[in-house]
Amino acid sequence: MSDLLVKIRDLKIEGRSDEIWNPIINGIDLDLHKGEVLGLIGESGAGKSTVGLASMGFTRDGVRISGGSVEFDGIDLLTASAAVKRGLLGKRIAYVAQSAAASFNPAHKLLDQHTEGPVQHGVMSKGDSEKDGMELYRKLRLPDPDSIGFRYPHQVSGGQLQRAMTAMAMACRPDLIIFDEPTTALDVTTQIEVLASIREIVEEYNTAAIYITHDLAVVAQMADRIKVLLKGDEVEEADTRTMLSDPQEDYTKSLWAVREFQRPAKPAVITGATPVVAVKNVTAAYGKIPVLHDVSFDIHEGRTVAVVGESGSGKSTTARCITGLLPPKQGVIEFDGTPMPLDYRKRTKDQLRQAQMIYQMADTALNPRKSIGEIIGRPVQFYGGLSGKAKRRRVDELLDQIELPGDQYHDRLPSELSGGQKQRIGIARALAAEPKFIICDEVTSALDQLVAEGILRLLARLQDELKLSYMFITHDLATVRSIADEVVVMKDGKVVEQGPKNEMFTPPHHPYTDLLLSSVPEMDPDWLDKVLADRGVDNIGDAAVGKMN
Amino acid sequence: MSSVSRIILQRLGLGILTLFIVSIVIFIAVNLLPGDFAQLVLGQGATPEAVEAIRKDLGLDQGLIPRYFQWLGGVLVGDLGNSFANANFASFVGTNANVTAPTVAEQIAPRFEATLFLAGVTAAIAVPLSLTLGILAALYRNSIFDRVTNVFTLSSISSPEFFLAYILILFLAVMNPLLPSLSNIHDGLPFGERLTRTLLPALTLTLAVTAQMMRMTRAAIINLLASPYIEMARLKGLSPLRVIVTHALPNALAPIITVIALNLAYLITGVVVVEVVFVYPGIGQLFVDSVKIRDIPLVQACCLIFAAAYILLNLTADVLSILSNPRLRHPK
Structure with missing residues (x-):
């Protein structure tokens, strides 16, 4: 076909680890026509980003293209000189990165970074490009389009930066844009407006795009066609509606099914029962900046309280107050009806033992130089006073509980485990203290859906077996739906609404809860259109949140 | 405020x-x-x-x-x-030699001025040189150029200063009489002549301080090359030099400035060997002489000046590092 823009044939890519080149991509074909949007989905490690970058003729350090061909508009990018490629990059092929906050240079103003491409490629003068930039900011519905470009990246919010980056990609009116997980780092209410903006502008300029994401519901809104990758191989490809309604491969079907895990509802809490943890009228501040205002909720034995809200709403701060890491200015924290000293340094060993934490990034929460046995053995020794054989036995018992055989994992280092396994070690370490109560801080956010589901099932089983109580901090409402018993919705450091899960997910809601719920993308290709039609383009995202105040 | x-x-x-x-x-x-x-x-x-x-x-x-x-x-x-x-x-x-004794300040002033002049000339050569070498070494990292620069600067910093000084004298004053080997500068010397006479000690010191500044520039830049915003700059099709100079360097300034300040402080306080070799009338020699004869007020004054120079230069470096951070220059 004559309007073929990108033609990739039998692409093979290798990555180096310890001086050995291992295959990452094992021969992938990809066609993209002018003005078409292709969704590239798969779990982390599937090679989505690598393929996306390779379609620009670019590889990261330690990665090389070992075979196949990549053609852009008839130009072979693998044999083209560096100068020829530089002439295309930014001008005809642009890139939008996952984290705009990290991908904008902190040392320069937004508009200076915007105009750099057009000026360096000789497409526009600086003045023209600045005017054009403001025009694009206006089209992408950024606030103060005429002045926002004169701010530095740190002065602009995440969702706005992501739109400014889309504008920057558009600066030379490229034929192709690679969107590499552009909304993954954003809150749902912000994500929706970025999605709407991207889709609108891509349609307006008839730009072709490769949209990389692990979120099926998002890709359903954005792509004309979807290609599913698994560990460097293509699983299947079809147009979006066919793919959603009639996936052929088992792997694709399993991806679609992930969100179906749901725990049965538990009977209501007996009135008058003493909660395991009670947060009463807690007010807290970082220095002089107030972060929590009069937060109260209870967590009962064997139950899961999900605390939901956007970034900055005070979810993690509440956890820090409960554990005593951040002593509240006012208020009371009770364990089993007994008020705790607010500062963790004043708590006894037994009081400390009762509340344990599992962290979002298992990568950074485990000491990379200690073996799994040492990591789990430490709290066993500290709280349980066990040593020698008894300690080893207890560690193996804990490893058994998290479904990792002790004899295989005891002596391994964290770096030898996968993301999901590391998170299981984090759970075992929390269990080692034999707590009644565990705070799970976004424990599944960094994991792929299938792996995340495994973790949720494990946590549910442990809760049933050990009568544990969880405070489950998350911004993902699908997770809430699957695991929570009670829900606490937070916004700007205040509790907006709380109650049993079933009540929370059935109308009428508090308007903010409603906004959160309706902003979660659904696996329906028409979902975004419906939301936009319901709310109007100017009433989504930040604007809608702003109206709530 | x-x-x-x-x-x-x-x-x-x-x-x-x-x-x-x-x-x-x-x-x-x-x-x-x-x-x-x-x-x-x-x-x-x-x-x-x-x-x-x-x-x-x-x-x-x-x-x-x-x-x-x-x-x-x-x-x-x-x-x-x-x-x-x-x-x-x-x-x-029993003698009546001294009539009017000069104060410590009067003794130190011309010597300190000479030291500042030498430090200034050295800095004017060494700082731009090491920044340029550092940027080029980062740009062509792991190339022959990078390795040669590294070996050369490392060997020059590892050699004793008097040795470097005599080598330079041998090549630039004895074999090719381009520069005077004695730096007997005094008041009333025209600027050009003064500069010529200062050049050899300045070059010796340049060899001594370039390595650290150059290597820090290289390391600070390379450290940033894996950042997402550098990848973004490359994916915008910018030239490798532009990526380093406009995208990496501004974010690498803080550690570079600190190392420059430390080396400038060294130029003011630690150059006595070079002064002796070239008979340069700087403050270092005065200091050593005054310690020898236990001339307490002079020793104290020299120490205080050295300390003040260190503190002032580090303070300047701190302030410049802060100013190089847009988050502090432009709060939300």
Whole structure:
């Protein structure tokens, strides 16, 4: 076909680890026509980003293209000189990165970074490009389009930066844009407006795009066609509606099914029962900046309280107050009806033992130089006073509980485990203290859906077996739906609404809860259109949140 | 008040406090030096009375604490005291040599000026040179150029300064008489002549300080090359030089500035060997001489100037590092 823009044939890519080149991509074909949007989905490690970058003729350090061909508009990018490629990059092929906050240079103003491409490629003068930039900011519905470009990246919010980056990609009116997980780092209410903006502008300029994401519901809104990758191989490809309604491969079907895990509802809490943890009228501040205002909720034995809200709403701060890491200015924290000293340094060993934490990034929460046995053995020794054989036995018992055989994992280092396994070690370490109560801080956010589901099932089983109580901090409402018993919705450091899960997910809601719920993308290709039609383009995202105040 | 000016004022206050503490340390350390000026000047055959008379005349018979405050009081109004060596105590030993004794300040001023001139010339060569070499080494990292630069700068920093000095004299003054090997500069010398005579010691010092600054520039830039915003700059199709100069360098400035400041401080305080080799009349030689004869006011004044130079340069580096951070320059 004559309007073929990108033609990739039998692409093979290798990555180096310890001086050995291992295959990452094992021969992938990809066609993209002018003005078409292709969704590239798969779990982390599937090679989505690598393929996306390779379609620009670019590889990261330690990665090389070992075979196949990549053609852009008839130009072979693998044999083209560096100068020829530089002439295309930014001008005809642009890139939008996952984290705009990290991908904008902190040392320069937004508009200076915007105009750099057009000026360096000789497409526009600086003045023209600045005017054009403001025009694009206006089209992408950024606030103060005429002045926002004169701010530095740190002065602009995440969702706005992501739109400014889309504008920057558009600066030379490229034929192709690679969107590499552009909304993954954003809150749902912000994500929706970025999605709407991207889709609108891509349609307006008839730009072709490769949209990389692990979120099926998002890709359903954005792509004309979807290609599913698994560990460097293509699983299947079809147009979006066919793919959603009639996936052929088992792997694709399993991806679609992930969100179906749901725990049965538990009977209501007996009135008058003493909660395991009670947060009463807690007010807290970082220095002089107030972060929590009069937060109260209870967590009962064997139950899961999900605390939901956007970034900055005070979810993690509440956890820090409960554990005593951040002593509240006012208020009371009770364990089993007994008020705790607010500062963790004043708590006894037994009081400390009762509340344990599992962290979002298992990568950074485990000491990379200690073996799994040492990591789990430490709290066993500290709280349980066990040593020698008894300690080893207890560690193996804990490893058994998290479904990792002790004899295989005891002596391994964290770096030898996968993301999901590391998170299981984090759970075992929390269990080692034999707590009644565990705070799970976004424990599944960094994991792929299938792996995340495994973790949720494990946590549910442990809760049933050990009568544990969880405070489950998350911004993902699908997770809430699957695991929570009670829900606490937070916004700007205040509790907006709380109650049993079933009540929370059935109308009428508090308007903010409603906004959160309706902003979660659904696996329906028409979902975004419906939301936009319901709310109007100017009433989504930040604007809608702003109206709530 | 903006957060930047508040931070700068804070640092300035801390600098002054540090200087005050350093002045105490200097005073105690200098007075702990073994040997006594009076004893030294009068020789072995001195009568105890004569020694005592000189000590009394110089105020050495008073306690440490009153002497410290006397000295500090003088320093605060710019009076660094009188040098012992030139003091008018000659009458006690039977001669009448000294008539008008120069103050410490008068003795130090021309020497310190010469030191600043040498440091200035060196910095004017070394700083741009090491930044350029560092940027190029980062740009062509792991190439032949990078390796040669590294080996060359490392060997020059590893060689003793007098050795470098004699090598330079051999090549630039003896074999090819381009530059004078003696740097006898004095007041009234025209600027051009003064510069020519300073060039050899300046080049020697350049060899001594370039390595660290160049390697820090290279390392600080390379450290950033894996950042997402550098990848973004590459994916915008910018030239490799532009990626490094406009995207990496501005974010790498803070550590580079700190290392430059440390090296400049070294140029002011640590160049006595080079001064001796080239007979350059800088403050380093004056300092060593005054220690030799236990000329306490002169030693103290030199130490204080060195400390002030260190503190001031580090303060400047701190402030510039803060200013290089847009988050502090432009708060939300």
